[in-house]
Amino acid sequence: MPTSSPFVGDSGTAGSPIRAERAVGEHGRRYDVFASDAMDTDAAEAASASAGAFALDGVHSPGRASPANMEDAGGAAAGHAARPPLAGSRSGFRRLGLRGMKQRLLVVANRLPVSANRRGEDHWSLEISAGGLVSALLGVKDVDAKWIGWAGVNVPDEIGQRALTKALAEKRCIPVFLDEEIVHQYYNGYCNNILWPLFHYLGLPQEDRLATTRNFESQFDAYKRANQMFADVVYQHYQEGDVIWCHDYHLMFLPKCLKDHDINMKVGWFLHTPFPSSEIYRTLPSRLELLRSVLCADLVGFHTYDYARHFVSACTRILGLEGTPEGVEDQGRLTRVAAFPIGIDSDRFKRALELPAVKRHINELTQRFAGRKVMLGVDRLDMIKGIPQKILAFEKFLEENPDWNDKVVLLQIAVPTRTDVPETDNSTALFNSTTFFIL
Missing domain, CATH: 3.40.50.2000 (Glycogen Phosphorylase B;)
Known part of the structure; x- marks a missing residue:
């Protein structure tokens, strides 16, 4: 080996x-x-995308084991026995317990797969949104699935919210209503000004360090509040046995919110961007909270083995946890980590x-x-x-x-x-x- x-x-x-x-x-x-x-x-x-069978088969990456030195947040730690992480992955959601139409799938993402345009006080028109996430998930049609997310518009009045909720229900979509301020801080700020460039190795904003520090704190607070708002909507529609599939860097705090509400929820989280090396990720001030939150999920997925490896490395080096052949172990609890490439x-x-x-x-x-x-x-x-x-x-x-x-x-x-x-x-x-x- x-x-x-x-x-x-x-x-x-x-x-x-x-x-x-x-x-x-x-x-x-x-x-x-x-x-x-x-x-x-x-x-x-x-x-008109074809309806394919719902399956995300993990990638088996054999021969990836050797001794490793792990570091916690304070520096070097004792070496641990090596195990090949992520090896022998099977269908991810079979491991979460999803069995076709017998169980519901709740897809939770920042945006709904449709864009909403207001045509009157109580009338909305909907059209399919452009985007990689929407394209990737359109084929998931042979399960009882509902999509929870932000509709991309500010709807401050109850009449508009009720009308939009009704219109979206026909598309099996459930809206999360975010106001303009939280969208600015959470989406434009923390998600796209902090996480997006960092996860693509561009680093954190360096201009005006004091202002950046204040902005970062307010943006991260808005990020957590927004994730809790998504969780609140999930609670309202969750039924025992549902599988909750959280998506992307916008919702890294969501697994913790869900598990804090019900430890028995079956939660998966999938990242649609690269996950950076631990050397890059450790520059993020909120690195500990986000890693701990993602590890609350039962299954964590990435596009490639390298991204999954970086995540496991961040958990071992920054949190001082142990990587196993299946993922990351923390105080006897295993979070499975695997690669699930999405095709076209x-x-x-x-x-x-x-x-x-x-x-x-x-x-x-x-x-x-x-x-x-x-x-x-x-x-x-x-x-x-x-x-x-x-x-x-x-x-x-x-x-x-x-x-x-x-x-x-x-x-x-x-x-x-x-x-x-x-x-x-x-x-x-x-x-x-x-x-x-x-x-």
């Missing part, structure tokens, strides 16, 4: 896209940059290729870029996606390979996201300035 330790060294159409073609010749060089702010909101195609609905893409509109678009692009290689980038307009760096790399390529000036084009599609988060505005400005700088 190898001696590398898992515990050490964490070393279709989309509406009407707005496209802008910029082609400028300079010193005999031609740059073609095509920018699009098309939103991925093909509700019809999303709604390949049949949906195959069907999309047969749509007349798609075929027409393919022909248009084929004619438009005839004789040239096309380099395609499709990214959300987010600071972690590296779009400016990609464009600068393309410029460098053309500088070093002038023979390719008229033979290659970079087609970059940038999808707007989190438009009310300051860092997104900064990313948009950087993207635009980089593009025009190159041109």
